Amino acid sequence: MATKKKSSTEEVSVEEKLKILYKLQSYLSEIDRIKTLRGELPLEVADLDDEIAGLNTRIAKFESDLVEINKAIKEEKEKIEISKAKIEKYNKQLDNVRNSKEYDHLSKEIEFETLEIELAEKHIRDYQQEAKNIEEQINAAKELLNEKMLDLEQKRKELNDIISETKAQEEKLREKVKKTESKVDPRLLAAFRRIRKNARNGLAIVTIQRGACGGCFNKIPPQRQLDIKMGKKIIVCEYCGRILVDPELVGAPIIES
Template sequence: MLASVLQTLLEVQKIDRQLLTLEKAKGDLPQRLAELKQRLASSALKLEDIRTKLAATERERRALEGAISLAKERKKKYETQLFSVKNNKEYDAITLEIETTEKEIDQGETKVLGFFEEEKKLNDDVSSQQAALQQLEQEAREQEAELNLLLEETKNHVAELTNMRAGLAQSVKPNLLRTYERILRSREDSAVVQLSRGGCGGCGTRIPPQRMMEIREMKQIFFCENCGRILVWQEDEEAVAV
């Protein structure tokens, strides 16, 4: 009979409310943990980016130091050649090469100093970012442990309620169960309400006497024209939170 089906829906709703209460007990912890993990991933990527820049700077500096070393060898070679020049033209040419090489060495060494400064800054950034990453990792571990503890404490109760709900739901036609679940998603507090003082127990909208009598007979399903909830009869007509 439809009356028993509606009563079953009320029982399903009681369980859904208990499950919702357990879910709300988590608060915003799952969301905060998800956001923290996103920050953690972003921080790890930033650290990797800094390390990549540091490695590139070190490679460039070492390459330049190699070029400076070769330039110094060339300079020594030119200076040695000065002792064997035979005329002023050769002397001027070698002297020019020495001056050019010295300028190359000076400019290179200046750049090397700049690289060292950049490396120091990047190393400092690595240390700072590592500390920030470790702090985030610690926070994530603590929040995850807190959430896991909460889940562990409620796991058995949730499983029991879920099984009870599944058993009750089997006696409700799938299309009616889907309708109930759709209403419950939009009306989080309740999808099935009893009449209260001649009105909808959900939103309070007045129900015409004739419709109230039809609802009392429970031969078909009626919905509140205002809030869309499923309406059922309440013998004592007291305001009830099912």
């Protein structure tokens, strides 16, 4: 008589464990659904943040290059003024030359400074063209930055709206998860978490549907189905490793074949 009572207790205990695990899975699946509802928004927001930071760095580099170019243009203009001053001085000295040697020397100096002016003017034109190109790149980058900023603002608003809508629901679910987990044997809970982590859809416990595992859909032998239906021990799918449970035991819908 005592043996029968002990067996009955064990059977109820296993059934209760399966029911608790299935309830725990339902809470966790609902949390997963909320996360799915948020979709890729958190990643999109992070990517946009990175893009904006990169654009700001690029613009700062362009602006730094522009400062250096303007500085170079200023230096070339100063060279031109110096060369012009020298030419003016040499032209005055030409009026007082005493021989052809001095004249040739001054003429060569004037010619040299004239070439220096032409070279400086060429450098200025090149720098100005480079500055123009950089300014165009700055404008394009700023335009793209503005677009990304607007996009980021919209994505953040969408994400914040979803979070605010689901935050209370998620907190309640997490509280239920915490309470339910406290009812599960630590070793069984650890196994449940491990299975859930490895499962692609986060399902650690599934019902039998149409004679197959509700997780991987592989067929389950009839005798094993009977063992699962009896609920006397915890049985896992030999293909995917998920815990199997009879749908009637946990009150889950049954899909007719």
